[in-house]
Amino acid sequence: MHGVGVPVSALHGPSGPPDVRFRVVAQSSRVRLPSGDEVSALTFNGRLPGPELRVRVGDLVEVTLVNRDVPQGVSIHWHGVDVPNAEDGVSGVTQDAVRPGRSYVYRFRVDEPGTYWYHSHQHSADEVERGLYGALVVEPRKAVEGADFVALAHTIGGHNLLGGSDREARRRVAAGTPVRLRLVNSADTLRRFALTGSSFRVVAIDARDKPGGTPLSGRTIAVPAGGRYDLAFRMPAAPVRLAIRDQDDGLVLEPGSGEAAPTAQFGPDFDPATYGASAAAVPRHFDRHFAVDIGRRLGFFEGGVHFGWQWTINGKTFPRMPMYMLRRGETVEFSLSNHSNIAHPMHLHGHHMLVFARDGRRITPWWSDTLEIETGERYDVAVFADNPGVWMFHCHNLPHAAHGLVTHASYEGVTTPFEMGSDSGNEPE
Numbered sequence: 083m084h085g086v087g088v089p090v091s092a093l094h095g096p097s098g099p100p101d102v103r104f105r106v107v108a109q110s111s112r113v114r115l116p117s118g119d120e121v122s123a124l125t126f127n128g129r130l131p132g133p134e135l136r137v138r139v140g141d142l143v144e145v146t147l148v149n150r151d152v153p154q155g156v157s158i159h160w161h162g163v164d165v166p167n168a169e170d171g172v173s174g175v176t177q178d179a180v181r182p183g184r185s186y187v188y189r190f191r192v193d194e195p196g197t198y199w200y201h202s203h204q205h206s207a208d209e210v211e212r213g214l215y216g217a218l219v220v221e222p223r224k225a226v227e228g229a230d231f232v233a234l235a236h237t238i239g240g241h242n243l244l245g246g247s248d249r250e251a252r253r254r255v256a257a258g259t260p261v262r263l264r265l266v267n268s269a270d271t272l273r274r275f276a277l278t279g280s281s282f283r284v285v286a287i288d289a290r291d292k293p294g295g296t297p298l299s300g301r302t303i304a305v306p307a308g309g310r311y312d313l314a315f316r317m318p319a320a321p322v323r324l325a326i327r328d329q330d331d332g333l334v335l336e337p338g339s340g341e342a343a344p345t346a347q348f349g350p351d352f353d354p355a356t357y358g359a360s361a362a363a364v365p366r367h368f369d370r371h372f373a374v375d376i377g378r379r380l381g382f383f384e385g386g387v388h389f390g391w392q393w394t395i396n397g398k399t400f401p402r403m404p405m406y407m408l409r410r411g412e413t414v415e416f417s418l419s420n421h422s423n424i425a426h427p428m429h430l431h432g433h434h435m436l437v438f439a440r441d442g443r444r445i446t447p448w449w450s451d452t453l454e455i456e457t458g459e460r461y462d463v464a465v466f467a468d469n470p471g472v473w474m475f476h477c478h479n480l481p482h483a484a485h486g487l488v489t490h491a492s493y494e495g496v497t498t499p500f501e502m503g504s505d506s507g508n509e510p511e
């Protein structure tokens with residue numbers, strides 16, 4: 083992959099017969115929610131959220147995306163899957179947006195079991211909110227016994243959803259069953275979950291195991307926009323309630339005891355930095371160090387039409403933000419800090435980040451692809467440059483990204499033939 087000008091489009095997934103095939107049709111739909119309210123949505127296969135895609139680790143997955151009638155075009159980004167670059171689904175970077183009547187085929191293998199999700203990366207601030215998203219679950223090779231639920235939180239047109247429901251949903255689970263709850267946040271801001279009625283362990287974050295965690299109770303699980311947390315527990319003899327702070331939706335698991343579900347208890351936020359054991363060894367040496375310092379400043383934007391606050395990285399506004407250049411095989415340190423007035427969940431495409439220090443102090447390292455950076459915080463992360471391409475690195479509060487909080491990590495020698503902007507019709511954010 084070294085040398086001159088490998089185009090992104092050459093970095094595609096494996097060929098050969100797929101193990102699983104999906105067909106996903108993007109279309110506008112009116113969806114009636116369980117409360118009776120109707121929303122006008124953009125959907126995958128007419129559903130909200132899109133179909134839950136379940137595959138096994140190592141499967142060659144083939145997904146055909148068809149755009150029936152979404153005028154702005156669509157794409158699918160496999161959030162958290164470190165796919166070959168041409169399969170990354172970012173319009174204007176790794177492909178052209180798929181126009182109405184057209185289709186696009188994605189092919190990739192997932193090497194790590196876990197909880198992922200997918201969404202359009204064309205006009206994403208608009209299209210994801212309006213419904214072009216769904217869960218992707220990668221199961222281990224050997225089937226795991228027990229109950230396994232995705233709890234995907236979203237907000238569309240002011241309606242809060244957990245899965246497809248804007249009301250609390252109920253599921254029957256026999257006492258004694260091992261349960262895995264996969265919390266996913268596809269909304270633009272942090273969601274706080276409380277699990278009441280059982281202690282639980284946090285067993286994975288962002289599709290990577292969180293080893294050695296002890297049982298927790300009364301902890302609130304704060305899931306950043308775009309992030310995933312997997313919880314595990316054994317179903318007790320009485321109901322368990324999963325609730326989201328300040329929302330009416332939720333999930334009650336009941337063993338059939340006839341008892342009432344416990345009232346949700348929100349406690350202090352769970353902190354992955356002080357939980358369990360180290361997920362991986364922190365490198366002793368880095369080939370490069372990069373600073374990503376998020377700030378804001380007042381200025382003109384959109385061609386001088388608007389005056390207001392603009393996001394900055396290292397003092398520069400879009401499109402003059404720094405681009406981070408990587409070389410294949412390097413170990414790279416990024417220092418992510420936030421000197422703006424609001425939290426930013428930073429998402430790196432194509433790689434996981436080993437988070438190992440906060441505010442200059444060592445913490446229990448964990449893997450993340452979507453890291454919430456609060457005002458005044460700084461995180462140091464290690465990235466192993468093993469997946470050549472041009473990779474987006476942006477805030478997953480998607481309106482922030484649409485207002486310029488976007489940069490790229492780009493490998494030397496990789497070029498993209500795709501373009502962004504109104505002439506090309508590609509507008510990834």
Ligand code: C2O
Pocket residue numbers: 159161201203308429431474476478
């Ligand atoms: Cu889930 Cu670039 O995004």
Ligand code: CU
Pocket residue numbers: 425426427477478479482483487
């Ligand atoms: Cu942000």
